[in-house]
Amino acid sequence: IPYFYDQSTPPTLIEYLFGEPYHIPDEYPSHQITASLILCLMCQSITTGSILWLQIAIRYYLIEEWSIGPSQFVGILSVVQIPFTIRIFYGLLIDSVPLF
Helix, strand or coil, X not given: CCCCCCCCCCCCHHHHHCCCCCCCCCCCHHHCCCHHHHHHHHHHXXXXXXXXXXXXXXXXXXXXXXXXXXXXXXXXXXHHHHHHHHHHHHHHHHHHCCCC
């Protein structure tokens, strides 16, 4: 059975703590679990959690202050999300069509 992991050397501390029994050989150093990867994942999780907290606060504000029901709230959120959805397609278009 071929292994993608180098079983001849022991795992690093980060790989041991996060469940990687063996690390990928040194030919692929960018594929190893590093402290910077874990820091990036932690920052992304904090950002996602912060956005969810803001959505909960906005939901309670709209329900209490404006007496908005669930269907109206979903309608408002869908209108707010339109620019972020268009941004993805705009980025794909810009990356695929040369300007010069």
